[in-house]
Amino acid sequence: MNSLWAITLATLVKDIRLEWRSKDALNSMLFFSLLVVVIFVFSFDPLAEESRHIVGGLVWIAFLFAAITALNQTWARELRNQVLDAYRVSPAPANALFLAKALGNFIFVSVLEALMAPLFVIFYNLHVLGSVWQLIPIALLGTWALVVNGTFFAAMSLRTRNREIMLPLLLFPVSIPAVIGMVAGTTVILTGDGSAHFYIVLLLTYDVVFTTASLGLFETILHAE
Amino acid sequence: MTGPTPSPTIAVCDVVKRFGRFAALRGISAEFDSGRFHAILGDNGAGKTTLLRALAGLAHPTEGTISIFGKSPRDACRDIGYMAHPSLLYDEMSGMENLRYFARLYGIPSDGRCSQVIRSVGLDPELVRPLGQYSQGMRQRLSLARALLHDPKILLLDEPFSNVDVHSAREMVGLLNRMHHAGQTIFVVTHQALLLEGVADEFVWMQAGQIVDRTASAQPAIGSGEGQ
Secondary structure, eight states, X not given: OHHHHHHHHHHHHHHHHHHHHXXXXXXXXXXXXXXXXXXXXXXXXXXXXXXXXXXXXXXXXXXXXXXXXXXXXXXXHHHGGGHHHHHHTSSOOHHHHHHHHHHHHHHHHHHHHHHHHHHHHHHTTOOOXXXXXXXXXXXXXXXXXXXXXXXXXXXXXXXXXXXXXXXXXXXXXXXXXXXXXXXXXXXXXXXXXXXXXXXXXXXXXXXXXXXXXXXXXXXXXXXXX | OOOOOOOOSEEEEEEEEEETTEEEEEEEEEEEOTTOEEEEEEOTTSSHHHHHHHHHTSSOOSEEEEEETTBOTTXXXXXXXXXXXXXXXXXXSOHHHHHHHHHHHTTOOOSHHHHHHHHHTTOOTTOOSOGGGSOHHHHHHHHHHHHHTTOOSEEEEESTTTTOOHHHHHXXXXXXXXXXXXXXXXXXXXXXXXXXTTXXXXXXXXXXXXXXXXXXXXXXXXXXXXXX
């Protein structure tokens, strides 16, 4: 168990270092999200009351699409120079690699959310009418739902010819329950129409189920030819 | 009364490896004893790299079994050092950063071993520039250093001398020779058989996915177009 966490930490530090030096994932995610904000600001009236009803969906769809670029990058750098083979021939547990990748993506997408959230508030003139603190568990659980499945399916599509296309095709259908939880939960909090408690429980359940399934299956995916 | 015959280090039994309809390995059976230096030779497409990947546990045989010290290649991974044709290293990190990461995968906590193994291949552990700026020869050396990091009993090296100048190649051969004399079992896939003449104990000749000959010199008994 110690070696699992030690290798997870070493791999996470390595991934953050590689991303810090290349900034491949963060730059493309930020640029994409910024485009979404700007395009929709010109498409809708940001002062309208309706913005509170649509921003929940807008925010999460923007993050979902932006996260795809990070998820693809995560594994693409393991394919250069076939570095993944060096991990496969080592005694390191497969799940340490999966956890490090998922945690790394969680950090990258969380940084994106932290940078983009103020922009959404300013451009859409948002005033939260519900419990603001409930946005924290919705954001954390929702982000983990995106990255845990995304990391798993990105690894699964690693050896396919069109992996950039394959990832959304695999990920989006499976993410529908989580996206519903994130969008509806955020909308409920923004509009103040009731509590987001149900959606928090839904996301928590989704995260537990899919994290367990991903950890159980990842070794097979890693060593598949 | 004699004791039981010791099992060979590596036993390859009726191994077939197919990729779709193409058979890269066609029923290979061979035994390799420990402490010996084996050079694997053959034309392109003869199955050399596939055999090495199967020994490393990266390619699972479609049929047949591979036993290393009585274990499967995956279970024997601590005893195996694998160097592939690509570097298996991160271009954005320095040599020391790369080795430090791979050392953690083998539970090696200190940087001392990383420095030692980098020096052993003739590189400077203080070199801070990223691997992407290394010459091909330096990348090959660092790739070898990664394979040596956990002091494996068996070394599997896929074309370690390709894209390396003659001087560097001879230095690498000298290093491999020292490791051979220290008792390590070494497999080298190469097209430069003559570099290993007088160093390798055995030359294993492959053709069309099969081992066709095993000789003590770099001159094939059966013509296979190699040994130049």
